[in-house]
Amino acid sequence: MREQSSTTHLDEVDLSILWQLQQDGRISISELARRIGLSQPATHTRLKRLETYNIIRRHVSLLDRDQLGLDLLCFFQVRLQAHSEEALIRFEEAVLALPAILECHYLTGEFDYLLKAVFRNRQELEHFDRRTLTPLPDVVHVITSVVLSEVKSTTVLPLPGDYAQ
Numbered sequence: 001m002r003e004q005s006s007t008t009h010l011d012e013v014d015l016s017i018l019w020q021l022q023q024d025g026r027i028s029i030s031e032l033a034r035r036i037g038l039s040q041p042a043t044h045t046r047l048k049r050l051e052t053y054n055i056i057r058r059h060v061s062l063l064d065r066d067q068l069g070l071d072l073l074c075f076f077q078v079r080l081q082a083h084s085e086e087a088l089i090r091f092e093e094a095v096l097a098l099p100a101i102l103e104c105h106y107l108t109g110e111f112d113y114l115l116k117a118v119f120r121n122r123q124e125l126e127h128f129d130r131r132t133l134t135p136l137p138d139v140v141h142v143i144t145s146v147v148l149s150e151v152k153s154t155t156v157l158p159l160p161g162d163y164a165q
Helices: 012-023 029-036 040-052 085-096 122-133
Strands: 072-080 101-106 113-119 139-146
Touching: 012 029, 012 040, 029 040, 072 085, 072 122, 085 101, 085 113, 113 122, 122 139
Parallel strands: none
Antiparallel strands: 072 113, 072 139, 101 113
8 A cells, every 4th residue: 555645635525525534433425425525436435545545544433531430631751761772662562552551652852752641540540650650661750740621632633724724
C-alpha cells in the first residue's frame, strides 16, 4: 500500500466524507452517500481509497471512561537516565504493554516522555506510580499531574479549511 504524504489529493468530497465519519463512525454507506450527494458505489470507492491511503486508519467506538469507573485521568512527565536507542526502545515497549496508558509521546525539552493514563481511584494511581512506572528501566524522574477537569477532549481532527473559522 502506498501512503499518502499530504492532503493535496483530498478534494471537497473526500473532506466531506472525513467530516461525516468523524461525527458518526457508524453511519451507513447509504446515509453517507445521501449526505455528500454521491451514489453508494462512488461513496464506497472513495471510502476504500481513504482507507487504502491510511487517511482512515481504523473504525472504533469511543467509550465513556466515567461510565466505566475510570474517573482519574493523569499525565506523567518522565525523564530517562539513558538516551541510547536501546533504552528508548525498552521504555517504549514497556509502555505499550500497560493498558492504563492511553497515550505516550516522545518529547523535546526537560522531560523525555509525556504519558496520559486513566485509573479507577487514587490507590490504582499510587500502585501504578510506585510499582509499575517508576521501577521501569532507566526512569529517573516522574512528575504526576492529576486532571481536575477536562476543558476539551476530542478525537475530531481539523480538516483543511477548518483553521479559517
